[in-house]
Every structure is written in structure tokens, then in C-alpha cells.
Amino acid sequence: MTWLEAKGIAEAILDGFERHYRLFREITAGAAQRFEDADWPSVQSAARARIDFYDRRVQESIAVLRREFRLRDPNDHLWRQVKIEYLRLLPQHHQPELAETFYNSVFCRLFDRRYYNNSNIFIWPLISTEHLEAEVPIFRPYYPGRDGFSRVIDRALADIGFALPLRNRRLDRRNLLRAIRERFPPKRARHQNFQLAVLSSPFFRNKAAYIIGKAINGTDRIPFAIAILNDEEGGLFVDCLLSGDDEITDLFSFSRAYFMVDTEVPAAIVDFLLPLMPRKGKAELYTAIGLQKFGKAEFYRNFLKHLLYSSDEFVVAPGIRGLVMDVFTLPSFPFVFKVIKDRFPPPKELTRDTVKAKYRLVQLHDRVGRMADSWEYSHVAFPLARFSPDLLEMLTEDCAGSIEIDGDQLIVKHLYIERRLSPLNLYLQEADDDELRHAIREYGDAIRQLAAANIFPGDFLFKNFGMTRQGRVVFYDYDELCYLTECRFRAIPPPPYPEMEFADEPWYTAGPNDVFPEEFATFLLTDPQIRAIFLEFHRDLLDPAWWQARQQAIHDRQLEDVFPYPLERRFPRRPPNAHARA
Numbered sequence: 001m002t003w004l005e006a007k008g009i010a011e012a013i014l015d016g017f018e019r020h021y022r023l024f025r026e027i028t029a030g031a032a033q034r035f036e037d038a039d040w041p042s043v044q045s046a047a048r049a050r051i052d053f054y055d056r057r058v059q060e061s062i063a064v065l066r067r068e069f070r071l072r073d074p075n076d077h078l079w080r081q082v083k084i085e086y087l088r089l090l091p092q093h094h095q096p097e098l099a100e101t102f103y104n105s106v107f108c109r110l111f112d113r114r115y116y117n118n119s120n121i122f123i124w125p126l127i128s129t130e131h132l133e134a135e136v137p138i139f140r141p142y143y144p145g146r147d148g149f150s151r152v153i154d155r156a157l158a159d160i161g162f163a164l165p166l167r168n169r170r171l172d173r174r175n176l177l178r179a180i181r182e183r184f185p186p187k188r189a190r191h192q193n194f195q196l197a198v199l200s201s202p203f204f205r206n207k208a209a210y211i212i213g214k215a216i217n218g219t220d221r222i223p224f225a226i227a228i229l230n231d232e233e234g235g236l237f238v239d240c241l242l243s244g245d246d247e248i249t250d251l252f253s254f255s256r257a258y259f260m261v262d263t264e265v266p267a268a269i270v271d272f273l274l275p276l277m278p279r280k281g282k283a284e285l286y287t288a289i290g291l292q293k294f295g296k297a298e299f300y301r302n303f304l305k306h307l308l309y310s311s312d313e314f315v316v317a318p319g320i321r322g323l324v325m326d327v328f329t330l331p332s333f334p335f336v337f338k339v340i341k342d343r344f345p346p347p348k349e350l351t352r353d354t355v356k357a358k359y360r361l362v363q364l365h366d367r368v369g370r371m372a373d374s375w376e377y378s379h380v381a382f383p384l385a386r387f388s389p390d391l392l393e394m395l396t397e398d399c400a401g402s403i404e405i406d407g408d409q410l411i412v413k414h415l416y417i418e419r420r421l422s423p424l425n426l427y428l429q430e431a432d433d434d435e436l437r438h439a440i441r442e443y444g445d446a447i448r449q450l451a452a453a454n455i456f457p458g459d460f461l462f463k464n465f466g467m468t469r470q471g472r473v474v475f476y477d478y479d480e481l482c483y484l485t486e487c488r489f490r491a492i493p494p495p496p497y498p499e500m501e502f503a504d505e506p507w508y509t510a511g512p513n514d515v516f517p518e519e520f521a522t523f524l525l526t527d528p529q530i531r532a533i534f535l536e537f538h539r540d541l542l543d544p545a546w547w548q549a550r551q552q553a554i555h556d557r558q559l560e561d562v563f564p565y566p567l568e569r570r571f572p573r574r575p576p577n578a579h580a581r582a
Contacts (some may be wrong), residue, residue: 006081007068013082014089016061017102021095024053028290031204031260036164038232038558040207047257048364054293058105065110066383074111079120087126094134094265095402096127101297117203124301129267138268139213142196149177152196157238158349160202160211162228167235175571177227179241184215184222193218199272202228203289204260206366208239208558210251214276215243223248223276227565240569246470249277251564254373254419255474257366258290266291273392279469286480287373296375319423320463323348324355324399324479328391329420338374341398350479358478359416368453368562369447371477372466374416382407421466421474428462428530437533442473444538450475451550452560456515485554487515489547533541 027050034043040217061442065071072078074080086103091095091282100122107121139161142152153176157166166172198213211226224243228236242248252259253272270285277285283302310332317327317336324344328337340355348443358437362371370523384405387395392410395403426445431439443465450457457464458480487512510516525531553560563570 002078005069005080007085009065009082010085010089012064012068013061013086013103013106014099016057016064016106016453017095017099019060020053020057020102021098023057024050024290025262027053028260029262029349031262032162032202032209033169035204035207035209035230036162036236038207041555041557043204043206044366047260047366050290051258051292051364052262054102054105057367058102058109061106062104062110065106071110073106076118078504081109083120083122083464090127091172093127094132095267096132097125097129097267098125098291098294101294103360104297105293123304130271132265132267133261134268135267136264137200138263138265139197139199140274142198142262143194144196145194149180153177153362155200156196156211156213156226158200159200159499160209162209162236164230164236165281167231167237172238172571176238176241179571183224183243184217197272199261199269201263201269201290203262205257209236212248212273214272225251238563239571240563241571242565242569245277245279247565247569249279250369250470252277252280252285252288253472253564254284254287254470254563255367255369255371255472256288256477257368258292259288261289263289278510287375294373296377299375300377300380303333306330307383307386313386314382314391315388316391316394317420319426321394322477323349323477324396327441328395330386334420335417336420337412338418339395339399339402339412339530340414340567342401348479355479358481361481362478365455366453368449369472369564370449371455371478372418372421372474374418376414377412377574378414380412381406384408386409418476419468421476423463424465424467424473425462427467436529438471438535439467440472440530441537442467442471444534446475447471447538447541449562450483450548452485452562454554456482456487458482460520464523484547485551485553486513487547488513489515489517490542492516492518493543515547517544517547558581 004006027046030046031043034046065344083103086099090099093099103191104121140156146150147155150173153173154169157169157172193216195216196213197216198211203210203212206363207229211228213224215222215224223242223245224241225248226238227240227242229239230236242251266289267284269289270282273285274280274282281298281302283295283299286292286298306496312330312332314328314330314337318328319327323341325338325340325354327336327338340352344350359374359376363373365371367373385408387410394411402415404413406413424439428436429437434440443462446465447457447460455478457475459477464475464477466476490510521531521534525534
């Protein structure tokens with residue numbers, strides 16, 4: 001009887017996962033039609049809805065188990081048998097790694113307890129994905145040396161299968177040929193093994209589609225992406241060719257929204273992408289294609305391995321300590337760990353739930369390459385001996401309600417993990433003239449692009465922004481963040497009497513949502529060199545009219561152009577009235 005019961009529970013959990021992945025693929029496969037229809041509101045709503053699919057299916061599976069089975073204590077022999085039966089269902093499965101993670105989620109939420117190191121769940125994956133192949137090959141090979149680049153381009157664009165035609169195929173071909181000649185000189189392209197491997201499924205995000213592939217030139221593997229936009233007047237056009245590790249890595253950045261790419265075997269897609277972006281691991285690539293729950297599980301496994309093969313201490317993260325969160329890091333590991341404080345000193349008027357809601361907003365929103373994505377964890381066990389005295393003192397004073405010590409482990413009940421960036425305030429202190437100029441221009445561009453996405457950072461201090469390895473400024477402190485349309489942008493009224501300009505207190509009153517852009521200069525631009533650079537590039541950000549115009553554009557449902565590549569990469573002579581948030 002126990003065996004039959006265990007088998008039934010295992011099958012019910014797998015049924016829940018398969019329902020999840022079926023629905024996940026259905027909404028993902030619809031991205032092509034939404035793109036061709038230029039149905040941008042549906043694109044955004046589908047992206048938000050898909051993020052919640054996993055948790056909904058987990059809750060549905062729990063409801064089925066509670067309704068149909070007599071569930072025993074998690075330490076009962078039954079659950080060891082359930083895990084064995086579940087494993088027997090996976091060897092021929094096309095998403096075994098995702099199914100294992102789904103099992104973990106159901107088990108841990110079912111009993112509402114900590115199982116951060118428990119034999120009942122899949123701490124380490126037990127089914128290999130290396131052998132997995134989809135029924136339809138995931139990529140197509142093309143041979144420019146045999147067929148010529150012009151013909152290969154036409155075939156590759158046609159094979160993607162868009163029903164909507166390219167508006168000017170000849171122009172697109174000419175632009176691509178010119179870009180290919182610049183990136184792949186003829187003397188190198190004549191290598192006998194030269195070929196292009198192009199993923200069969202396009203990647204969709206916001207208002208763009210991407211053809212992703214690699215050029216195989218002897219022993220070289222050069223990644224590339226072709227960006228395709230919809231001019232909203234009945235035709236598609238090729239906007240850009242990206243190539244090389246840096247450009248493709250930026251396209252898959254943690255600060256951008258998740259792609260939609262339909263795949264029967266996600267492991268095969270990730271294995272294709274991994275060699276193209278050596279600085280990214282499986283966790284980040286699974287997350288980039290919308291499988292963030294498995295990405296989160298894979299990240300934790302990598303973290304456990306790193307702890308095993310390192311000996312440095314967790315320390316307080318560099319930079320100015322925040323009022324809402326304590327942040328710590330492991331110097332040998334390129335991420336930071338953020339824990340919400342128990343209490344927030346004035347002038348902060350927040351609750352823990354408010355802070356969590358801000359992070360939730362960022363996860364659901366289009367991050368336009370300017371907001372860092374986070375993995376959210378509960379009940380994470382750290383080795384207590386690896387915590388520096390200063391860090392342990394800080395956490396004990398600020399976050400006592402979020403931590404507990406269990407033997408030789410420190411348990412953090414709730415935290416966020418993000419890519420470690422160089423705090424912008426520290427970067428500016430060490431920057432030379434050219435770096436300073438680039439950083440301040442990037443800082444203002446980040447504010448502009450956040451505004452285009454209906455995001456107002458709230459706190460513009462440099463310490464709340466970071467500099468990526470690619471030289472991109474990213475916002476990462478979300479406790480004051482809000483929608484741009486919630487703000488009331490006002491000009492500072494003239495003082496009733498001239499001498500009031502020199503008073504300690506302002507002569508004007510401000511409501512809870514009032515923002516005075518002219519004040520930004522007072523608080524931010526105290527350094528003369530920084531002030532001069534900011535005013536050269538971004539003077540209009542101090543004008544309430546600029547912000548009011550952005551609000552009006554959002555109310556009119558106009559999406560401004562925000563591209564995940566430099567504007568100089570865009571091909572010339574684009575069709576008129578083309579708008580894209582890529």
C-alpha cells in the first residue's frame with residue numbers, strides 16, 4: 001500500500017509540473033503572434049503573467065495532494081519512497097531538471113518548514129540533461145562558403161517563419177552583408193570549417209525579436225544576434241547585428257526583462273548559449289529565458305560548491321550603509337546578499353511588506369537594462385564560522401528578527417541576492433576625467449530610460465546606483481521606487497521675499513507625491529566637475545516640464561525607444577515611425 005501511495009503522490013506532483021510547463025509554453029509560443037500583431041500591451045501583460053505561473057501551479061499541486069492523499073509527517077518513510085518513485089518517472093523526460101525543482105517547491109511548501117539540507121529533496125540534480133535532444137533540432141546549420149552569404153541570409157531570415165514579411169528584404173540583406181564584412185573579414189571567413197549555427201526559435205522581448213546564433217570559424221566560436229523590429233505599419237525590418245561576447249552578454253543582462261523563447265528542451269538551449277557567454281552560468285541563462293525558479297535553484301547549488309572550495313569570510317559590502325537593508329558579500333563570489341532591517345530610522349516611513357512589494361514590482365516590470373534583477377530566498381543556511389565579526393555584529397544589531405543561529409550555521413530567514421556592482425559613488429571617487437564623463441552621462445541615461453519605463457527611482461543619490469563591468473549604470477536600491485505616473489512634478493515657486501532664498505527652511509510646501517526636479521542639483525551636483533558634465537548632457541532632467549512630458553507619453557500609451565545595444569549599432573535608413581523597446 002505504501003508503494004502505491006508513494007507512486008500516486010509522485011505522479012500527482014509530476015502532473016502538476018507538466019501542467020505548468022504546458023501553460024508556460026503556450027504563453028511563450030504566443031509571443032510570435034503578439035510581436036507580429038504589434039500588440040505591445042499584451043506583450044507586457046503576458047511577460048508579467050508568466051512570472052506567476054510557477055507559484056500558481058505549485059499551490060494547485062499542493063491542493064491536489066491534500067485532497068487526494070493522507071499526507072504524513074515529512075520524516076516518514078513514505079516520502080523517501082515518493083522521491084524514488086518520482087526519479088523513476090524522469091529518465092525519458094525532456095525537462096527533468098525543472099521537474100526536480102518543482103518537486104522541491106511542492107515538498108517544502110507543503111510542510112512549511114526549512115529543508116535547506118534535507119535528503120527528501122533534490123539538493124543536487126540526479127538526472128543528467130547532457131543527453132537531451134528535442135524531437136526537432138534546436139538549431140540550423142548554414143554554410144556561407146558553399147552557398148554565399150547573400151543566400152544564407154535570405155534562408156536564415158525565412159526559416160524563422162514569420163508570417164509578416166520583411167518590409168524591405170533587399171535593404172536588410174545589404175545592411176547585414178555590410179555588417180558581416182566588418183565583423184568577419186573575408187580572409188578569415190574562408191576557413192574550410194566556417195559555418196553559422198542559428199537557433200531555430202527566435203527570442204522575443206518587449207518590442208523586438210532576436211535571431212541568436214554562432215559563427216564557427218575553425219576553432220573560433222563567435223556569438224551573434226540579429227535584432228528584428230516591427231514598424232507597426234505592416235512590415236518587419238532588421239535593425240541591428242550584434243556579435244562577440246560583450247554585446248551578446250549585455251543582451252542577456254540581469255538588468256533586462258526575461259526572454260520568451262519556446263523550447264521543448266530548455267537544457268539544450270542553455271547548453272548552446274553557455275559557450276557564447278563564458279561569464280554567465282546556467283543559473284543566469286535559465287533565468288534569462290524565464291525559468292527563474294530553476295535558475296534560483298541552480299544558483300544555490302553553485303553557491304554551495306563555491307563555499308566548499310573557498311575560505312574567505314563574508315564581509316560588510318563596500319559603500320555607504322543603507323537605512324533599509326544590510327548588505328554583505330563574499331569577496332571571492334560576485335554577488336551581494338541583502339537583508340531587510342528590523343526597523344527603519346527616520347526619515348524612512350516603510351514597512352517590511354512595502355520593501356518586499358518594491359522588489360516584486362521590479363521583478364514584474366520591464367527593467368530596460370537599468371534595474372538589477374534579484375533572486376529571493378527564504379531560510380538560507382550559511383556557515384557561521386565564515387562571517388566576519390563586523391558583519392555578525394551588524395546583522396545582530398539590525399536584522400535580529402531575520403536571522404537565527406542553529407549550531408554551526410547562521411540561518412537567514414529572508415534575503416535577496418543580486419550581482420555585485422561597483423557603487424557609483426565609489427566609482428566616481430576613483431574615476432579619471434574620461435571615466436567620470438562616461439559615468440555621469442550613463443547615470444543620466446539610466447534615469448531617462450527608467451522614466452521611459454514609468455519608473456521613478458525616488459532617491460537619486462549616487463550610492464543607489466552601480467557600475468557594471470561593461471560600463472553601464474544600473475539602479476539597485478528600490479525602497480523609494482515608485483511609478484513615474486504617481487508623482488507630481490512641480491517647479492519651485494518664487495519666494496515671497498528675496499531674503500527667504502537664504503532661509504534654513506524652504507518657503508514652499510510639498511505634498512507626499514510632490515517632486516521638485518530643480519532640487520536634484522542642490523543634493524547631487526555639489527562637485528563642480530560632475531555638475532558641469534551633468535548640465536552638458538542632462539540639464540533637462542532638472543526641468544519639471546521634461547518629467548511632465550514623460551508622464552503624458554505614458555498616459556497616451558506611447559512607448560519610447562529603449563534599445564539593448566548602442567544606437568550606432570542600428571542600421572541606417574530605418575522605416576519611418578518605428579518604435580521599439582527591445
